[in-house]
Amino acid sequence: MTTVSAAHPTDPAPASFARDWRAWHDERDRSLAAPHGFLAITSMRWLTPEPTRFEDAPGTWSTDEDGTVLVELSDGETLTVDGEPLPRRHRFTGLPDGGSVSAGSGDLVVEVARRGGRPVLRPRNPANPLRTGFTGTPAYAPDPRWARPGRFLPFDAPRPVTVGAVVEGLEHVLTAPGEIEFAIDGVTHRLTAFNGGRPGALFVLFTDATSGVTTYAANRSLSIAPPDAGGRVTVDFNRAVNLPCAYTDLATCPLPPRENRLAPAVEAGERLPRGRGGTA
Structure with a gap:
């Protein structure tokens, strides 16, 4: 060699x-x-077909058999993608493995992603102590x-x-x-x-x-x-x-x-x- x-x-x-x-x-x-960098992540939720609410993200979240992510918003809840409001019922389709979409709600950003073929939700909050305490x-x-x-x-x-x-x-x-x-x-x-x-x-x-x-x-x-x-x-x-x-x-x-x-x-x-x- x-x-x-x-x-x-x-x-x-x-x-x-x-x-x-x-x-x-x-x-x-x-x-x-950064306000919505990795230090701002507050949880990692592997989604299932069972509609589930999480305390750190708006909406009720689930996934179907082909891995599409579904969210249903309640009264007073909002999410935007690229500045455009989502409807009360929305499907995140065509998400590649390793890819993600960021949905905003006030100061919060919800990362919708696929990792290892599995859909996952990761809310990001600028007030997360891991971020605010970073030196x-x-x-x-x-x-x-x-x-x-x-x-x-x-x-x-x-x-x-x-x-x-x-x-x-x-x-x-x-x-x-x-x-x-x-x-x-x-x-x-x-x-x-x-x-x-x-x-x-x-x-x-x-x-x-x-x-x-x-x-x-x-x-x-x-x-x-x-x-x-x-x-x-x-x-x-x-x-x-x-x-x-x-x-x-x-x-x-x-x-x-x-x-x-x-x-x-x-x-x-x-x-x-x-x-x-x-x-x-």
Whole structure:
């Protein structure tokens, strides 16, 4: 197997590197603390055919045999989607697995989603104590040595990869276009990479020797910019982030595939949140 050099030929100056990382990390914390972000989730309700009311969401909710979500509003209850009021009886149809729709009711947002083929409801309230008490995510100090040069090794064709989830019995199917190869202390590693949020971008789910010690046990995620024409990428573990499940049990985050469990301690990126035992 080819060994990728551990030294990065274009390491930025430490001051600018730290400044850029701090701006990124501050934006991450602002996003987490958004009024209707993951810290605002107050419950996770797996819907059934039995019409049910919940204390933290308007309406009576149920699902039918094909997974369509139904809501019936009582007098004085309202929900809007994209600013348009819903009728008293409404069906959320065509919801793909992994997709969601946000329905608003005053300051409340109700997320209607499908995860692992199952319909789920997650109300989000800006007054949730997990959000109002959030003081930021601990992280390792930025270190240019953890910005590793790497290569993208594409598969002949993208592959569907089934991974577990933090919710027992739930699975996610992610599309993997290839692998990312890089080195730590002269030892070459490869991680299965999944499609990112924009064309050509990638992300990896991984654990390492810090997982369950100073970082969240189940997973961390790292976004990777699209490879250049030669397949070169930068694997910057300083920007490894927690998934929502690191902060709340009301999440359905995917787990890394077995081959993405790194043996070395990646002492970079986000650490355990304070509410999960983390420290600054």
